[in-house]
Amino acid sequence: MNFDAITIRDIARELHLSVSTVSKALRDSYEISEKTKKLVMEFAQKHNYRPNPMAQSLKKGHSKSIGIVVSSIDNQFFSQVINGMESEAYSQGYNVIITQSHESYDLEVQNVSHLIHRAIDGLLISIATETADVEHLRKLQQQGLPIVFFDRVSNEIDTHKVIVDNRGGAYQATTHLLDSGYKNIAHITSSVTSSVTTQRLAGYVDALVERGVGVNEEYIKYCLHGGLNLDELEQAVNELMQTEPRPDAILTASDRITTSTMTLLHKKNIRIPQDIALVGFSNTVLADVLNPSLTSVHQPAFEIGRKATEMLLSIINSKRPVTEFENVILPTELFIRNSSASKHK
Amino acid sequence: MNFDAITIRDIARELHLSVSTVSKALRDSYEISEKTKKLVMEFAQKHNYRPNPMAQSLKKGHSKSIGIVVSSIDNQFFSQVINGMESEAYSQGYNVIITQSHESYDLEVQNVSHLIHRAIDGLLISIATETADVEHLRKLQQQGLPIVFFDRVSNEIDTHKVIVDNRGGAYQATTHLLDSGYKNIAHITSSVTSSVTTQRLAGYVDALVERGVGVNEEYIKYCLHGGLNLDELEQAVNELMQTEPRPDAILTASDRITTSTMTLLHKKNIRIPQDIALVGFSNTVLADVLNPSLTSVHQPAFEIGRKATEMLLSIINSKRPVTEFENVILPTELFIRNSSASKHK
DNA sequence: AATTTTTACGCAAACGTTTGAGTTGGTGTT
């Protein structure tokens, strides 16, 4: 419902002009005299005229809105990312439509379809952990839909991508654990297929290998649903606790997994870091006041969102098809706190 | 951009029917024979026809989308609320447009205006702490915009509202503190003008009075920006710490204020609960693993969002103007943890 | 058999814009 909706038609009638003259005047066309333009503009201003976005969309074939797909909005990392997206989009006159995949492939497909149907001008997506096949996205891209990946990207699709230095972050965290005297470092991560998983795993492995510490496959646990499913995570933790030798540290690979693991360890009365140290990727603002305070790999979430949106809008607004794609890698930051306190204190 | 966009016109051409026949067939009109309907429906199904939402919006004057205004999406409470809204809206074929006021009156006005411009069919709003004057909303309502308030509501506008038992929650929390042996209970809350502030303050005061404990005005601190502004909050905490007698407990009135206060106390090396106990309204999933674990008043955030959306959609879909409004009050739940551990242990 | 009624469909306007293709009246050129 559009209120006190004054239309271009009303302006035309009042000013004894044609509809098209008014339209062109408002768009500052060269065909219209300065005098008329001024007249129209002032009238429009005074009567608070706003073009009907739906009429414009229908006519111009774009909607000035961009679609977002994240696994869950109820997640510090993603809500900060969305914050950045909203901010950038808004400043360029776009609005965003947010959908949640809850890490489900089916939901992801459904959401994307819904967004397309809503005639979005572009898509920002972090693919679900469950998703192994990105054909549905490739098809859309081939049909001309601008897509920018962030966080969980696909190697099979060539487009702009914004990620963080996942390998570096994991490497730094693992090295830190080694430096602190931990030897048996486990790694709980998301689904095998995810780009983030691969990269963080690589950082973890690299650090171990570099230090001459063997990689124990039993120490690596995958959670297909990225920690959304608590049972899955609990099983991983249980298994780790029964592995010989028992790990003395865990590196968790996502915000959700980190917080859930911490909760789980508490519930099981496993002390951190005495029984087991914990370092995780997390963007929680509460890291400082957790018990113990949490050593975390922090991602510039707002900036990820802002940058991804900036790049998407640049594709959308580009006159000619974009074929050169950029891969932005933002740095992570390791905040050392007590959950990884030195073993030989 | 709408892809493989097959239109009603395409169907008409293929089936040698008129556009209007197809349209009516798809809408299951009585004017069309069963045979034709079936033909059209099947063709549409097979070719994956989806009506163009913008054309429909333009024609029908509504957009099948609802606007949301919250102070910040990067906030556990609100992201859970939005989760509920998204869920309900989506299930009824609506989508949501989320905006953030960052507790600013100006931004709130701007956002609402932007949403109206986007031709939303209804508005879900938790008013900013800064907002004292709701004329801009009243005007819209009078013009026929369905509005549902949640969380921070306005008494000056008559419409559906979804809140929690703020008074009860604060009363219960305060009583719990008294029961635990705390005598000098401070209260840090949002802006004076907010409905939530008034109600929670009432619960706090009622509990004190009922137990014959005097209300010390110096113990009550208002934060105009609801904790978004850290300086403001820090000043409040500092002042409290210098008040004689020094409070031995704090009741914080919002998610943001609670977490920020906790962080602040940590930074100042003030021990919880030994130096000062802390009980706060908060929806963080990390309450259990905080240091100390946080006694919190938890709100059914998802349900607030879901319910508010359900009510908004009922207004939107109502044939006749709605004049009877409902005030839904959901219960809060007090989770007792260590931040309010009994004083006489 | 002539009529009314019903059924099933088509026509065309409308929603508010945008835009290419006319159409004026006036100025400048030869």
Next chain:
DNA sequence: AACACCAACTCAAACGTTTGCGTAAAAATT
């Protein structure tokens, strides 16, 4: 004086639907 030319507009179609009204043909009524 005849022409071209330009500035400043207007016309009308188009975007994809929806919907009231009109109208054939078929069916029912007399």
